Amino acid sequence: MGTQLSQDALNRALIERQMLRERADTGAFATIERLFGIQAQEPKSPYIGLWTRLNDFQPQELEDLLISRYVVRILLMRGTIHLVSAQDALGLRPHMQLRLDRELQSGPFAKRLKELDLDAVAEAGRKILEDLPQGTADAGKQLKERWPDREHTVLGNALRNKLALVQLPPRGLWHKSGRAICTTLESWLDQEQHAMPRERLVLRYLKAFGPSTVMDAQQWSGLTRLGEVFEALRPQLVTFRNEAGKELFDLPDAPRPDPETPVPVRLLPEFDNILLAHADRRRVIADDRLGVVIGGKPTVLVDGYVVATWAITKERTITVDYIDKLDKSRQKAVAEECDRLQDWLNPS
Structure with a gap:
């Protein structure tokens, strides 16, 4: 099955690939593609995610990418908003449809969507949102004229799942x-979706x-049945095992x-993908600390692992809430990094 990799070995591999060992001189666009998307439920979190990875990153660079349509904010992996390149959005979004459909069938709106022709709702909503970008709840109010027995918020939520909707600037600037003002991905980019091969996705x-x-x-991704994809790719990959004996796959180089x-x-x-991209997240955060991620708190990595959370006060200063007790040298290193972020947030 291959050599065993320790938790620390997995940590260092993840840190390296997520561009967290040393800040890079790469541009924002290349970084977003290299990271295969940035979690973006909080509109400003991608900016912090890029600042922590890149030398001399300035918000205007990402704003320009959003305005020029090189990157988009869209519902993707795990049914959450991600910031991805336009081409990755076109290639990834078709893979997410089955999961989003299942969510409509079993999620909180399922009973209120029962016996509703969701495909008809989607096509009517597509015309509304492509004619005039707007919020999904606003589109839902217009759909209610055709389906008066349904709540407009429920109809709007159906569009969120059934259509590939992009959140348009200024959202995310x-x-x-x-x-969140939306239109369809196809309308915004003037291109059709084209599912990337599952092998390429893996x-x-x-x-x-x-x-x-595989898990x-x-x-x-939120996808299922990827085991068969890994098996098809096995001749191209190398394998290891973790401390629990489970098989790990990787690219040879x-x-x-x-x-x-x-x-x-x-x-x-908040919700940085480094904390959400594995079934076993102990390579970067202990199981008993997952609540800070679920709660949407920004986190502090020391020696590669989550040891604290941080926050921006109303005065735009950085405060830290430690989970672990750290020695003075590590606390000093944390304080220095907080000062760097504070200076970036408050340019003179």
Whole structure:
């Protein structure tokens, strides 16, 4: 099955691939593609995620990418909003449809959607949102004229799942965000969706998050039956096992640094994908700390692992809430990184 990789070895591989060992001189667009998307439920979290990974990153760079349509905000992996390149959005979104359909059938709106022709709702909603981008609840009010026995919020939620909807700027801009105004991905980019091969999806995932188990890839994507894809790719991959004996797959030439490789303090935004991309997240956060991720708290990495959460006060200063007791040298390193972020947030 291959060599055993320790938890620290998996940590260092993930840190390296997620560009957290040292800040890079890469541009924002190349970074977003390399990371295979950035979690973006909170509109400003991608900016922090890029700041912590890149040298001299400025918000205007990402704003320009959103306005020029090179990157988009769209519902993707795990049914959550991600910031991805336009081409990745077109290639990934078709893979998510089955999961989003299941969510409508079993989620909180399922009973109120019963016996409703969702395909008809989707096509009517497509015309509304392509004619005039607007919020899904606003579109739902217009759909209610055709389906008067349904709540407009329920109809709007159906569009959220049935259509590939992009959240348009100014939503997601650093200097001036706004409410989620949507149109379809196809209309915004003037291109049709084209599902990337599942094999390519898995290879891209491993490049950004490996070494990983099949279940890890399924957790990240929200897809099922990826085991057959891994098997088809097996001749191209190398395998290891983790401390529990589970099989890990990886790209042969992907970086797997020494487990003792030093790692600097890093501040992560809410829901950073490094914390969400594996079924077994102990390579970066202990099981008893997952609540801080679920609760949407920004986190602090020390020696590669989550040891604290951080927050921005009303005065735009950084505060830290430690989970672990750290020695003075590590606390100093955390304080210095907080100062760097504070200076970036408050340019003179």
